[in-house]
Amino acid sequence: MSGKPTPRRVFLSHTSELRRFPSGRSFVTAAEHAVARAGDAVTDMAYFPARHHKPARVCREAVAAADVYVLIAGFRYGSPVLDRPEVSYTELEHETAELRGIPRLVFLLGDDTEGPAALFEDPHRARQHAFRSRLDGSGVTTATVAAPGELETELLHALTVLPRPERLALAESAEEGTAITVGERRVWTIPARVRGFTGRTKLLADLEVALR
Numbered sequence: 001m002s003g004k005p006t007p008r009r010v011f012l013s014h015t016s017e018l019r020r021f022p023s024g025r026s027f028v029t030a031a032e033h034a035v036a037r038a039g040d041a042v043t044d045m046a047y048f049p050a051r052h053h054k055p056a057r058v059c060r061e062a063v064a065a066a067d068v069y070v071l072i073a074g075f076r077y078g079s080p081v082l083d084r085p086e087v088s089y090t091e092l093e094h095e096t097a098e099l100r101g102i103p104r105l106v107f108l109l110g111d112d113t114e115g116p117a118a119l120f121e122d123p124h125r126a127r128q129h130a131f132r133s134r135l136d137g138s139g140v141t142t143a144t145v146a147a148p149g150e151l152e153t154e155l156l157h158a159l160t161v162l163p164r165p166e167r168l169a170l171a172e173s174a175e176e177g178t179a180i181t182v183g184e185r186r187v188w189t190i191p192a193r194v195r196g197f198t199g200r201t202k203l204l205a206d207l208e209v210a211l212r
Contacts, residue, residue, distance in 0.1 A: 004039065005039065005164050006164070006165070007039055007040050007041045008040040008041070008067035008068050008159075008164065008165065009040070009041055009043050009065065009066045009067045009068070010035045010038075010040045010041065010042055010043065010066065010067070010068045010069075010070055010159070011043050011044060011062065011063055011065075011066035011068070011069050011070065011093070011097070011102075012028065012031055012032070012035070012042055012043070012044040012070050012072070013044065013063075013069065013070065013071040013072070013090050013093040013094060013097075014027070014028055014031075014044070014071070014072040014074070014090065015074055015076045015077070015078035015088075015090055016078070017074070017076060017118055017119055018072055018074050018119075019046070020118075021115050021116060021118065021119050022115055022147075022148065025148050026148065027072055027074070027109070027148050027151055028072070029148065030148035030149065030151045030152040030155075031070065031072060031151055031152065031155055033152055034151070034152045034153075034155035034156040034159065035070075035155070035159065037156050038156055038159035038160060040068070040159060043062065043065075043066060044062075045059065045062060045089065045093075054082075054083045055081055055082045055083055055084075055089075056081050056082075056083050056084045056092060059081065059089055059092050059093060059096070060092070060096045062093075063093050063096040063097050063100070063102070064096060064100055064102075066097075066102060067102070067103075067165055068102065068103050068105065068159070068162065069093070069094070069097035069102045069103065069104045069105070070104075070105045070106075070107070070155065071090065071093070071094055071104065071105070071106045071107065071135075072107050072109070072151065073090070073106065073107065073108050073109065073131070073132055073135055074109045074113075074119065075109065075113075075119065075120045075122065075125070075128060075132075076119075076120070076121070076122035076124075076125075076128060077090075077091075077122055077124035077125070077127045077128035077131065078090050078122075078124075078128075080124075088124070088127070088131075090131075091131055094106075094135075103162060104140050105142045105155065105158045105159070105162070106135055106140050106141045106142055107141075107142055107143055107144070107145055107151055107154065107155065108132060108135065108136065108141055108143075108144045108145075109144075109145065109146065110144045110145060110146045112146045113145075113146045113147070114146070142154065142155075142158050143158075
């Protein structure tokens with residue numbers, strides 16, 4: 001295969017304060033730089049104008065259109081979805097990515113993260129603590145970071161090692177003996193076979209050593 005790889009649509013999921021803090025260079029700005037350096041395109045709910053559809057539906061459609069889902073999980077739960085108030089927008093986005101089988105890269109802000117009170121205060125603090133605990137125990141957490149620079153480095157590495165859709169298509173066609181156009185996007189909603197895991201690098205490395 002020649003030429004540049006097809007840019008992936010990377011959905012950035014985050015609460016609004018992470019776009020503002022830290023004031024010099026925010027976590028979201030750092031994540032956007034990492035996506036651009038990887039040769040991919042950023043999308044998140046900030047790029048979707050208000051519509052007449054129900055917010056939960058718009059949120060799910062935005063995530064479903066992405067090739068990669070990235071969650072920056074801070075200490076605030078964020079706004080509950082208007083037509084589904086039991087979950088926040090970020091939790092609904094993660095739920096959608098999981099159900100759709102979209103590759104997920106999850107980054108938790110560590111307890112040593114520094115910043116203003118607005119970075120930590122939230123009336124739904126208990127909900128966010130429970131959400132972070134589920135993420136931490138789910139095996140999908142890519143890394144824990146405390147500063148924007150760490151996030152950019154870790155996200156760039158994760159995107160670099162994550163197989164691109166055209167490579168997966170070629171691998172599947174080679175295995176199954178079928179012709180698949182490079183860069184062709186699946187039009188069905190059944191998740192593709194999982195070919196990579198995140199958050200279990202050491203376990204996978206130990207398994208490879210044992211098998212060899």
